[in-house]
Amino acid sequence: MLQGVINSIRESQVWSSIFRHGIPRDRRTRVMAIMSNVFLHLHPVAVRKSGIRLSFTWCMGGLTFFLFIAETISGVLLMFYYRPVVEYAYSDIIGMRAHLTLGIMREIHRWGAHAMIISVWLHMMRVFLTGSYKPPREFNWVVGVILLVLTMLLSFTGYLLPWDQLAIWAITVGSKMAEATPFAGMAGPGSNLLQLPGGIPIVTPYSDAKFLLLGGESVGEAALLRFYVLHCIAIPLGAATLIAVHFWRIRKDGGISGPM
Amino acid sequence: MISLLPNSTLLLASGAPDITALDKFKDFVNRWSVPQYSLPLFCILMFAAFFWYRKWTKPAIFWPLMIGFTIVYFAFIPLDDSYASILKKPDNVPISMMVFLTLYFLWLGLRQAAINDQNMEIGKPLIEEDREDKVLCWPDLVYSELLAMVLCTVVLIVWSVLLKAPLESPANPAGPPNPSKAPWYFLGLQELLVYFDPWMAGVVLPGLIILGLAAMPYIDTNPKGNGYYTFKERKFAILTWMFGYLILWCVLIVFGTFLRGPNWNFFGPFQVWDPHRVDPLTNINISDVWYVVLLGGKLPENILVREWPGMVLTVFWLGALPVLMTRIGFFGRLRSQMGFSRYYLMAVLFVIMLLVPVKMVGRWTFNLKYIIAMPEINFNL
Ligand code: HEM
Numbered sequence: 001m002l003q004g005v006i007n008s009i010r011e012s013q014v015w016s017s018i019f020r021h022g023i024p025r026d027r028r029t030r031v032m033a034i035m036s037n038v039f040l041h042l043h044p045v046a047v048r049k050s051g052i053r054l055s056f057t058w059c060m061g062g063l064t065f066f067l068f069i070a071e072t073i074s075g076v077l078l079m080f081y082y083r084p085v086v087e088y089a090y091s092d093i094i095g096m097r098a099h100l101t102l103g104i105m106r107e108i109h110r111w112g113a114h115a116m117i118i119s120v121w122l123h124m125m126r127v128f129l130t131g132s133y134k135p136p137r138e139f140n141w142v143v144g145v146i147l148l149v150l151t152m153l154l155s156f157t158g159y160l161l162p163w164d165q166l167a168i169w170a171i172t173v174g175s176k177m178a179e180a181t182p183f184a185g186m187a188g189p190g191s192n193l194l195q196l197p198g199g200i201p202i203v204t205p206y207s208d209a210k211f212l213l214l215g216g217e218s219v220g221e222a223a224l225l226r227f228y229v230l231h232c233i234a235i236p237l238g239a240a241t242l243i244a245v246h247f248w249r250i251r252k253d254g255g256i257s258g259p260m
Numbered sequence: 261m262i263s264l265l266p267n268s269t270l271l272l273a274s275g276a277p278d279i280t281a282l283d284k285f286k287d288f289v290n291r292w293s294v295p296q297y298s299l300p301l302f303c304i305l306m307f308a309a310f311f312w313y314r315k316w317t318k319p320a321i322f323w324p325l326m327i328g329f330t331i332v333y334f335a336f337i338p339l340d341d342s343y344a345s346i347l348k349k350p351d352n353v354p355i356s357m358m359v360f361l362t363l364y365f366l367w368l369g370l371r372q373a374a375i376n377d378q379n380m381e382i383g384k385p386l387i388e389e390d391r392e393d394k395v396l397c398w399p400d401l402v403y404s405e406l407l408a409m410v411l412c413t414v415v416l417i418v419w420s421v422l423l424k425a426p427l428e429s430p431a432n433p434a435g436p437p438n439p440s441k442a443p444w445y446f447l448g449l450q451e452l453l454v455y456f457d458p459w460m461a462g463v464v465l466p467g468l469i470i471l472g473l474a475a476m477p478y479i480d481t482n483p484k485g486n487g488y489y490t491f492k493e494r495k496f497a498i499l500t501w502m503f504g505y506l507i508l509w510c511v512l513i514v515f516g517t518f519l520r521g522p523n524w525n526f527f528g529p530f531q532v533w534d535p536h537r538v539d540p541l542t543n544i545n546i547s548d549v550w551y552v553v554l555l556g557g558k559l560p561e562n563i564l565v566r567e568w569p570g571m572v573l574t575v576f577w578l579g580a581l582p583v584l585m586t587r588i589g590f591f592g593r594l595r596s597q598m599g600f601s602r603y604y605l606m607a608v609l610f611v612i613m614l615l616v617p618v619k620m621v622g623r624w625t626f627n628l629k630y631i632i633a634m635p636e637i638n639f640n641l
Pocket residue numbers: 057058059060061062063064065068120123124127130132133137140141142143144145147148151243246250255256257258
């Protein structure tokens with residue numbers, strides 16, 4: 001009975017319009033399964049056995065990518081309930097906790113972010129230990145380094161959004177650093193040497209690197225909006241683009257590394 | 261700087277009854293956990309781990325060690341309130357995960373390196389060398405990917421059900437909490453603020469970490485160890501990188517999260533975070549050492565004259581040391597193998613990384629504050 005139903009689904013016009021190959025049971029259909037699916041064809045059709053051993057890659061790059069997707073999905077859900085203005089931000093978070101049944105989306109999003117940071121570090125450590133940054137993969141390592149920075153910035157910008165004490169003071173500590181940028185920050189070395197003729201300072205509290213980051217002198221309304229836009233749009237788009245480049249380069253560089 | 265008076269002595273002074281062996285042990289750990297002792301210890305531990313990597317990575321040795329460590333790590337939760345409150349804070353859970361995962365994966369990597377290095381010596385193939393042909397991605401790879409995704413989802417859901425995401429009182433721009441901490445993954449940098457000014461700890465050093473990481477594949481011209489685990493063939497690269505990652509990044513994060521309390525004072529794992537403790541700072545600059553301590557005079561008015569000793573040291577460190585290092589056989593060989601620009605890029609990044617522990621030691625031994633102190637233009641190094 002059940003087998004009959006399954007078979008008739010598999011023979012239906014709908015099914016065969018989506019999957020243009022039989023059940024992946026023999027070599028030909030398995031190859032087709034990878035090649036005719038836009039997501040799966042990220043993979044090559046065949047790989048060296050050692051390259052996919054769990055103890056070789058630790059699956060850390062893959063997990064990082066999976067966590068990125070999990071963060072995207074849970075993040076979109078959070079955006080339905082959250083307004084990035086000082087009046088509402090905190091109470092929206094409270095509201096989410098109070099009113100949503102099974103509301104663990106915020107937890108998934110926060111712990112997922114922490115996990116992604118750890119997994120991206122471990123991924124970097126394994127790529128380092130296997131020497132996989134060596135030719136021909138130098139450039140993909142550099143792409144990875146940018147992804148590493150973006151991952152941490154994603155987490156950092158998200159940290160502000162709950163608008164509680166933890167959030168604003170962590171970001172205050174972080175953005176103090178921007179103030180100390182050599183030449184470009186108010187408190188940075190050399191910034192008071194930059195002057196227009198007549199002794200007019202160029203780097204002021206209203207024009208330094210910290211102001212650029214926060215949109216104000218301290219962490220306030222403008223910073224919240226800036227971090228929200230960076231967190232939900234700018235950095236994810238950048239990261240997604242670079243992840244695409246990263247994956248494409250893995251294939252172009254000859255697949256997962258292995259001894260020559 | 262740090263109160264070396266053990267807790268139990270204080271208890272005694274206040275007339276409290278018996279000190280148990282446990283209290284003594286806690287005092288011992290508290291006293292030895294201050295950075296000036298524990299950081300060198302961690303370094304020794306790391307270098308020892310790489311020196312004997314073929315021995316302890318054997319599963320029969322590693323697993324008992326790891327299990328023992330795990331037991332000790334968690335055993336003190338019921339035994340000590342301060343320790344428990346640090347470890348159980350939801351936002352600190354990732355740091356414990358980082359500690360265990362890093363140790364585990366360090367083992368997994370070094371274990372395979374040990375096997376490969378052994379195999380190369382006796383002419384056997386590497387673990388990664390496939391005798392067989394390639395395998396198809398469907399099903400071999402996609403199934404394990406599916407499994408990994410399912411597992412990861414389960415872990416994430418369980419974690420989220422068990423631990424609520426923290427939410428403190430609403431933002432109050434007028435009332436900073438004490439201590440105010442950056443997000444945990446930046447706490448290594450915040451820890452560096454103890455030793456460096458923000459322009460170094462927050463801008464220059466992180467910038468150089470990123471730059472150095474990106475430049476790494478172009479600096480490291482060693483053709484060996486590409487695509488397989490090994491330690492023997494890449495000792496210098498691995499030790500340098502691991503020192504940066506394990507000690508200067510991970511250990512400092514652990515310090516910053518677990519052991520830095522109010523006013524960024526250092527507290528042992530079993531010490532109560534006392535917000536009123538004041539650690540007097542009597543730090544001195546190189547210019548003070550030179551003009552006041554050694555020459556017995558006063559600081560000159562002109563800042564360039566005043567700071568020349570520190571400037572000479574800095575120029576020596578960044579400019580001359582990379583050249584002088586080539587006199588050492590190993591670096592000399594690197595210099596001729598790598599060529600001019602690669603070698604000096606590597607060497608300058610290398611000495612800047614070394615500057616971090618060197619300045620720490622300066623602080624611990626003679627309270628060094630700044631090598632160059634020019635507050636007039638916010639330039640303090
Ligand atoms: C969002 C962050 C990242 C994602 C999603 C990601 C994803 C991946 C995946 C899925 C792989 C396939 C092999 C594996 O899983 O190990 C890979 C390989 C690689 N990754 Fe990443 N990665 C990220 C960050 C990084 C970082 C931070 C670095 C280095 C600094 C890096 C460098 C590399 C290199 C060089 C390879 C090729 C390794 C080989 O051929 O053995 N990636 N990455």
